Amino acid sequence: MNTAVLAERIVEAGKRLFAEQGFHATGMRAIARAAGVSIGAIYHYFASKDEIFLAVLRQEYERRLQEARALWEQGLPASEIIRRVVELHFATLAGHKESVQLLSRAWAPETPALRAQVQALREEYAAYIAKFLEEGMEAGQIRRSHPLLTAYALLGLVEAVTGRALAEDEVARELLEVGPTELADMAWRALRPK
Amino acid sequence: MNTAVLAERIVEAGKRLFAEQGFHATGMRAIARAAGVSIGAIYHYFASKDEIFLAVLRQEYERRLQEARALWEQGLPASEIIRRVVELHFATLAGHKESVQLLSRAWAPETPALRAQVQALREEYAAYIAKFLEEGMEAGQIRRSHPLLTAYALLGLVEAVTGRALAEDEVARELLEVGPTELADMAWRALRPK
Amino acid sequence: MNTAVLAERIVEAGKRLFAEQGFHATGMRAIARAAGVSIGAIYHYFASKDEIFLAVLRQEYERRLQEARALWEQGLPASEIIRRVVELHFATLAGHKESVQLLSRAWAPETPALRAQVQALREEYAAYIAKFLEEGMEAGQIRRSHPLLTAYALLGLVEAVTGRALAEDEVARELLEVGPTELADMAWRALRPK
Amino acid sequence: MNTAVLAERIVEAGKRLFAEQGFHATGMRAIARAAGVSIGAIYHYFASKDEIFLAVLRQEYERRLQEARALWEQGLPASEIIRRVVELHFATLAGHKESVQLLSRAWAPETPALRAQVQALREEYAAYIAKFLEEGMEAGQIRRSHPLLTAYALLGLVEAVTGRALAEDEVARELLEVGPTELADMAWRALRPK
DNA sequence: TATGAATGAGAGTTCATTCAT
DNA sequence: GATGAATGAACTCTCATTCAT
Numbered sequence: 030m031n032t033a034v035l036a037e038r039i040v041e042a043g044k045r046l047f048a049e050q051g052f053h054a055t056g057m058r059a060i061a062r063a064a065g066v067s068i069g070a071i072y073h074y075f076a077s078k079d080e081i082f083l084a085v086l087r088q089e090y091e092r093r094l095q096e097a098r099a100l101w102e103q104g105l106p107a108s109e110i111i112r113r114v115v116e117l118h119f120a121t122l123a124g125h126k127e128s129v130q131l132l133s134r135a136w137a138p139e140t141p142a143l144r145a146q147v148q149a150l151r152e153e154y155a156a157y158i159a160k161f162l163e164e165g166m167e168a169g170q171i172r173r174s175h176p177l178l179t180a181y182a183l184l185g186l187v188e189a190v191t192g193r194a195l196a197e198d199e200v201a202r203e204l205l206e207v208g209p210t211e212l213a214d215m216a217w218r219a220l221r222p223k
Numbered sequence: 224m225n226t227a228v229l230a231e232r233i234v235e236a237g238k239r240l241f242a243e244q245g246f247h248a249t250g251m252r253a254i255a256r257a258a259g260v261s262i263g264a265i266y267h268y269f270a271s272k273d274e275i276f277l278a279v280l281r282q283e284y285e286r287r288l289q290e291a292r293a294l295w296e297q298g299l300p301a302s303e304i305i306r307r308v309v310e311l312h313f314a315t316l317a318g319h320k321e322s323v324q325l326l327s328r329a330w331a332p333e334t335p336a337l338r339a340q341v342q343a344l345r346e347e348y349a350a351y352i353a354k355f356l357e358e359g360m361e362a363g364q365i366r367r368s369h370p371l372l373t374a375y376a377l378l379g380l381v382e383a384v385t386g387r388a389l390a391e392d393e394v395a396r397e398l399l400e401v402g403p404t405e406l407a408d409m410a411w412r413a414l415r416p417k
Numbered sequence: 418m419n420t421a422v423l424a425e426r427i428v429e430a431g432k433r434l435f436a437e438q439g440f441h442a443t444g445m446r447a448i449a450r451a452a453g454v455s456i457g458a459i460y461h462y463f464a465s466k467d468e469i470f471l472a473v474l475r476q477e478y479e480r481r482l483q484e485a486r487a488l489w490e491q492g493l494p495a496s497e498i499i500r501r502v503v504e505l506h507f508a509t510l511a512g513h514k515e516s517v518q519l520l521s522r523a524w525a526p527e528t529p530a531l532r533a534q535v536q537a538l539r540e541e542y543a544a545y546i547a548k549f550l551e552e553g554m555e556a557g558q559i560r561r562s563h564p565l566l567t568a569y570a571l572l573g574l575v576e577a578v579t580g581r582a583l584a585e586d587e588v589a590r591e592l593l594e595v596g597p598t599e600l601a602d603m604a605w606r607a608l609r610p611k
Numbered sequence: 612m613n614t615a616v617l618a619e620r621i622v623e624a625g626k627r628l629f630a631e632q633g634f635h636a637t638g639m640r641a642i643a644r645a646a647g648v649s650i651g652a653i654y655h656y657f658a659s660k661d662e663i664f665l666a667v668l669r670q671e672y673e674r675r676l677q678e679a680r681a682l683w684e685q686g687l688p689a690s691e692i693i694r695r696v697v698e699l700h701f702a703t704l705a706g707h708k709e710s711v712q713l714l715s716r717a718w719a720p721e722t723p724a725l726r727a728q729v730q731a732l733r734e735e736y737a738a739y740i741a742k743f744l745e746e747g748m749e750a751g752q753i754r755r756s757h758p759l760l761t762a763y764a765l766l767g768l769v770e771a772v773t774g775r776a777l778a779e780d781e782v783a784r785e786l787l788e789v790g791p792t793e794l795a796d797m798a799w800r801a802l803r804p805k
Numbered sequence: 806t807a808t809g810a811a812t813g814a815g816a817g818t819t820c821a822t823t824c825a826t
Numbered sequence: 827g828a829t830g831a832a833t834g835a836a837c838t839c840t841c842a843t844t845c846a847t
Contacts, residue, residue: 051333053247069829137328139245185383189375219413439721522719527633573771577763607801651808
């Protein structure tokens, strides 16, 4: 379908530009140019700039959810899953820096309506992690705690460090190196049963 | 001093508006109106909108640094300091919601120059926490790890949860209630010596 | 083409306003109003106010170049060409006062970038005159001298007088009357071979 | 008198800045800073920015008039006076570039009131030259023509070339070199009796 | 006499969105 | 379906000038 092709190109262009420059600094003209489509065409597929942004984020979160699901289904022990999720985040940073930049930069949109939707996407991801934690708690693999709170805490733990690692200074290089191991250990100490 | 009065009113108005609506959604006219000064007066005290934003953030981080210093100087054990810092963050959320909103929303500004400065302020705060952690490690009160990485991880841990708690739904109320205890425990488990 | 229509109306409005009030005193809003278009439409056709100004000047210099070319191609003797060029300048003053005002008023714009471009347009016109002079020198019709210098000198000679003649006082009326003859004679005495 | 000292410093600062950047690009703050006085002090001595500009121009034209008077009083033949006036213009360009820039750039102010006054200053200078030409005509040293028209023509002749010579390219250097001789010759051919 | 804080209209420019073709 | 010309409110920032001290 031609339709899907154009929409996909718009989302890809939007992802790159939103990640590089942020939401406000990215104009519809720039997206149209980068996607090789007309402005009119964009409005044919998306109702507004907000909708493009949401489509981009949906795709990103969807990918992360799929990665998480894939890990879960391998039946590994909880500590191993946590280690791998942390590793995955750092691998994304190395291979698809834009993806991390995107989530780091467009964290909390300023328009109330958009913010609510972005936070809903984030909640969906957090809820999935919470579900995993909950099952681990019931199986005695993970210490009991408030699952959603713990999920957000883990997300924050990792994202704060990867966010800092986006800078291109000496510190960032250090964090990239020791981050995966240190964060996985830290997370596991926080989560393991007594 | 009359000078300080106007500048202070501008910073206060900016803080409230930036927190409520974010950086881009807050215009100079709105700040002027809210502060009860003319637009010209704003530019007499601040070179640009960016500078107002930075002044607001500097004030916020300064306050947090002072709180942290005050805690440290009491000579409490590390676990207690951590517990109190977490409590402080949640207390701020209850008493000065705007302060948490501000830091949550203006996490990573989109303009490169502004972003660099905001991140420098954040780094200053993180470095202070890292210094505290480092002393704790040398005294055997805290497990050895990369101090700055750990500082960012702790910040992220707390901020992700307080950020979620800003919403005014049922979940947010739950997080507000169990947050302080759960997060302090979680952090301590991650930090305590073997 | 509709395109050309709007752009042309913008240039015409700009020409009139720049001539009447000068570059700085003419705002984009005034141009939009005078052209009967929206401000947005202006920026659709021109990147900046400078660009409108340059388009206006390009049109003016283009017209003058065409007039000069047309004269040249008639194969008249040099003295006759000079007489007619001077006459043409005064005729423009009578028929299109705005054209003379424009060039007189926006002689040397204050912004370096704009000034460079305006002077390049002027140089193009001067260079054409210089080429004509050079051919005349080689044919022995015109006394040998530095061609470009002489071209600028002739331009200045005429423009200083037409500039003064823009005022609407008694002196201006005198200059309008005697100007064509006196200036043509003066120029020819300066240029004719020994 | 302190008064005169401050006013003089303001005029000097204004002259430099107006020449370098033009009228609009030069702000009152910049003049105050360059003159080492307060903005309030400027308004104590000058009613407006226009008045500073006029004071600057008055000083410039006054100097030129004095130079012209000094030349006249030496009782030289007309051709020699003309040669020396042209030389003087080029010498000014070499020694006080700013003076030539000033007159070249702020040629025709955009505010009607200011423009009228600037043109009046120019007319005063032209009228003096015209008076000299008139005496020369009566003495048979100079060919009969409209004196004021001829004065403006001579001014334009020289100023167009010196204006072009302000650029700092190869052509400008050429004009600086051959200008004095060529222009003086050209002017004399235009003026000398049959 | 001298200061510089304060004013606020107005500048050029941007940009998401619409809609006639 | 697809285009991109057109809109105009809103943006940040400048600046000559005033006036209380």
